[in-house]
Amino acid sequence: MSEPSSAPAILVEGLTKSFGDVRALRGIDLSVPRGTVLGVLGPNGAGKTTAVRILTTLLRPDGGRATVEGFDVVRHDAAVRRVIGLSGQSAAIQEELTGKENLELIGRLYHLSWPEARSRAAELLEQFDLVNAADRQAKTYSGGMQRRLDLAASLVGRPKVLFLDEPTTGLDPRSRLAMWDVIRSLAAGGTTILLTTQYLDEADELADTIVVFDHGLVIAQGTAEDLKGRIGGDVIEFVVPDRTRIEDAAAAIKPIGEGEPHVEIDTGLVSIGVGGRGSDALIEAVRALDGAETVTHGLALRRPSLDDVFLALTGHAAEEDGQPGGKRRGRRGRQAPAADSKGRTS
Amino acid sequence: MTAVAELEAAPSLSTQARWATIDTLTITRRNLIVWYRVPAYIFFSVVQPVIFVLLFRYVFGGAIPVNVPGGYVQYLLPGIIGQTAAFASFGTAIALAQELQKGVIDRLRSMPMARSAVLTGRLVADTVRMLITILIIVAVGYAVGFRFTNGVLPAIWMILLATVFGIAICCIAAFTGLAIGDEESVQSFGLVWLFPLTFVSSAFVPIATMPGWLQAFANNQPVTYVINAMRALALGHLPLQANMLKSIAWLAVIFIVFIPLSVRAYKRAA
Numbered sequence: 001m002s003e004p005s006s007a008p009a010i011l012v013e014g015l016t017k018s019f020g021d022v023r024a025l026r027g028i029d030l031s032v033p034r035g036t037v038l039g040v041l042g043p044n045g046a047g048k049t050t051a052v053r054i055l056t057t058l059l060r061p062d063g064g065r066a067t068v069e070g071f072d073v074v075r076h077d078a079a080v081r082r083v084i085g086l087s088g089q090s091a092a093i094q095e096e097l098t099g100k101e102n103l104e105l106i107g108r109l110y111h112l113s114w115p116e117a118r119s120r121a122a123e124l125l126e127q128f129d130l131v132n133a134a135d136r137q138a139k140t141y142s143g144g145m146q147r148r149l150d151l152a153a154s155l156v157g158r159p160k161v162l163f164l165d166e167p168t169t170g171l172d173p174r175s176r177l178a179m180w181d182v183i184r185s186l187a188a189g190g191t192t193i194l195l196t197t198q199y200l201d202e203a204d205e206l207a208d209t210i211v212v213f214d215h216g217l218v219i220a221q222g223t224a225e226d227l228k229g230r231i232g233g234d235v236i237e238f239v240v241p242d243r244t245r246i247e248d249a250a251a252a253i254k255p256i257g258e259g260e261p262h263v264e265i266d267t268g269l270v271s272i273g274v275g276g277r278g279s280d281a282l283i284e285a286v287r288a289l290d291g292a293e294t295v296t297h298g299l300a301l302r303r304p305s306l307d308d309v310f311l312a313l314t315g316h317a318a319e320e321d322g323q324p325g326g327k328r329r330g331r332r333g334r335q336a337p338a339a340d341s342k343g344r345t346s
Numbered sequence: 347m348t349a350v351a352e353l354e355a356a357p358s359l360s361t362q363a364r365w366a367t368i369d370t371l372t373i374t375r376r377n378l379i380v381w382y383r384v385p386a387y388i389f390f391s392v393v394q395p396v397i398f399v400l401l402f403r404y405v406f407g408g409a410i411p412v413n414v415p416g417g418y419v420q421y422l423l424p425g426i427i428g429q430t431a432a433f434a435s436f437g438t439a440i441a442l443a444q445e446l447q448k449g450v451i452d453r454l455r456s457m458p459m460a461r462s463a464v465l466t467g468r469l470v471a472d473t474v475r476m477l478i479t480i481l482i483i484v485a486v487g488y489a490v491g492f493r494f495t496n497g498v499l500p501a502i503w504m505i506l507l508a509t510v511f512g513i514a515i516c517c518i519a520a521f522t523g524l525a526i527g528d529e530e531s532v533q534s535f536g537l538v539w540l541f542p543l544t545f546v547s548s549a550f551v552p553i554a555t556m557p558g559w560l561q562a563f564a565n566n567q568p569v570t571y572v573i574n575a576m577r578a579l580a581l582g583h584l585p586l587q588a589n590m591l592k593s594i595a596w597l598a599v600i601f602i603v604f605i606p607l608s609v610r611a612y613k614r615a616a
C-alpha cells in the first residue's frame with residue numbers, strides 16, 4: 001500500500017522504553033512532516049538518544065508505535081533502514097581508512113557497484129569540503145572534519161530521513177557553525193531531519209519545530225517563537241562580579257520583574273522576566289541596583305532565549321547534568337558534552 | 347507493485363545469502379586494511395610470536411628436557427603455533443569493543459546491509475590474519491631448526507587444526523568483547539583467561555614437570571588436547587587419535603556455546 005504523500009515522515013505514538021528501573025521514555029508522541037527539521041531539545045538523560053535509537057531500528061520499544069516514511073520501525077525495520085541515515089554523537093568512522101575509503105566502504109555496504117560507490121564518495125567529499133583530505137587517514141582529521149565525514153557517510157544512501165544525534169557536541173565554535181551550514185543546506189534540499197541537541201541556540205537556528213524532552217516526556221512543543229512566547233516578554237540580565245553580592249542584587253531586582261529572578265552562581269549571571277514593560281523596567285532596574293549599591297556588568301534588556309523557556313518549563317537549566325534516572329550511556333563512554341557546553345550561548 | 351510494497355517485500359533467501367556474503371567480504375577487506383596500517387597490530391600479531399620462538403628456542407629451551415626426537419625445537423613449534431592461534435583472539439575482542447565504543451556498530455546496524463556481516467567479516471579477517479601469522483612462524487621455525495617429520499598432508503592438517511582452534515577462541519573473544527564493550531577491560535580480561543589456558547598446558551613444557559594439582563588441570567583442558575594432536579600431526583610417533591577426538595569434541599562445544607552467545611551479545615549491544 002502506498003502512503004499518501006502528505007503522511008508525516010516520522011510518526012511516533014505513545015512510545016515507551018525502560019532500561020531496568022530507568023524509564024527512559026514514558027510515552028512520547030511526535031509527528032514530523034516531510035521536508036521539515038524537528039529539533040529535539042533536552043538535557044542529558046532526557047531520552048533523546050533512546051528515541052533516536054528506536055527510530056533507527058537499533059533498539060526495540062517496550063510499547064507504543066513508531067513509523068518512518070510509513071514503515072513500522074519494528075515490523076518493517078529492514079525497509080526503515082533503506083530510507084534513513086544516522087549520524088551519532090561520536091564520529092563512527094574507521095580512523096585508519098582514508099576519508100575516501102570510508103565513504104566507498106559505506107557505499108559498498110549500501111550495495112552500490114564499485115564505480116557507483118567511487119563517484120558517490122567523490123560527490124560527498126566535494127560537498128563536505130574534504131577533497132584535499134580525501135586520501136589522508138581519517139585519524140589525521142580535526143574533530144570538525146571527522147564529524148563532517150561521519151555526516152557524509154550517513155548520506156551515502158541518499159536517505160529521505162536523516163537522524164542527527166547531537167551533531168555538534170564537542171565541536172569548537174567554528175566547526176559548529178560550519179556544521180550548521182551543512183545541516184541547513186541538507187534541509188533546503190528537502191531532507192527530513194530529526195536533530196537532537198542540548199544547545200538551545202542550535203535548535204533555534206536549525207529547527208522548524210522544537211520538542212522539549214525532559215525525563216522521558218515531551219514537555220513542550222512548537223516553533224522557537226511559540227516557546228519563547230510562553231515566558232511572556234523580555235528579560236533583563238546582568239552579571240554581578242562580586243559573588244557575595246549576587247543575592248542582594250537578586251533581591252533588589254525582584255520587585256521589578258514577573259516571578260523569581262534566576263541566578264547562576266558560577267557566572268554571577270542574574271536574569272529576570274519583565275513582561276512587556278521593556279525599557280521602563282530597565283530604568284527601574286538601574287535605580288534598584290544603584291539603590292542596593294551593587295556593581296553590575298553588562299546590564300541589558302533582551303528578547304527571551306530558549307534557555308529562559310527551558311527554565312520556565314522545567315524549573316532547571318537545560319544543561320544541568322546528573323538527572324535522577326539519567327541515561328545509562330556511561331558503559332560505552334558516549335557522554336562528554338565537551339567543555340564548551342557552558343549554558344548560555346546567546 | 348508500488349514502491350512502498352517493493353520496499354516492504356523481503357528479498358528472496360538466495361539474494362539475502364548473496365548480499366550477506368558480499369557484505370562479509372567488504373567488512374573483511376576493511377578489517378585487513380586496518381590491520382595492515384596499524385604497526386602495533388602487526389607487532390602483536392607477528393613480531394611477538396616470533397620473539398617467543400626465539401626466546402624459548404635459545405633462552406629457556408636448553409633447560410627444558412623433552413622426550414621427542416629432534417629435541418626442544420620440535421616440541422616447541424606446535425605449542426607456539428597453538429598459542430599464537432589462541433592469542434589472535436585478542437585482536438577480535440579489542441576490535442569489536444572499539445567498534446562498539448565508537449558507534450561504528452550502530453552506524454552499520456542502521457544501514458540496509460546484512461547485520462551478520464559485522465561478526466562474520468571480523469572472523470574471516472581474523473582467520474586470514476591468523477593464517478599469515480602461522481605461516482610466518484613455520485618459516486621462522488624452519489630457520490631455527492624445526493622440521494615437519496610426518497609428511498606434508500599431516501602438516502597441512504596441523505595448520506588447519508590450529509586455525510579452527512583459533513577461530514573457536516575468537517568466538518569466545520567476540521563474546522567477551524561485545525559483552526564487556528570497553529577496550530582496556532577486554533584486554534586485561536583476555537590475559538586473565540588466555541594466559542593460564544595456554545601456559546598451563548602442554549604447549550611449552552611437558553606436563554609431568556608440573557606439581558600434581560596443576561597437572562590435573564593441564565591434562566584435562568582443551569589447549570592441551572589440541573596441542574598434543576597438533577604435535578602428533580607434525581612429528582608423528584605420538585598418540586593422535588584420542589587427542590584429536592577430544593579436541594574436536596571441545597571445539598564443537600565451544601562453537602555451540604559461544605556462537606549463539608556472541609550473536610546475542612551483538613544484538614543486545616545495539
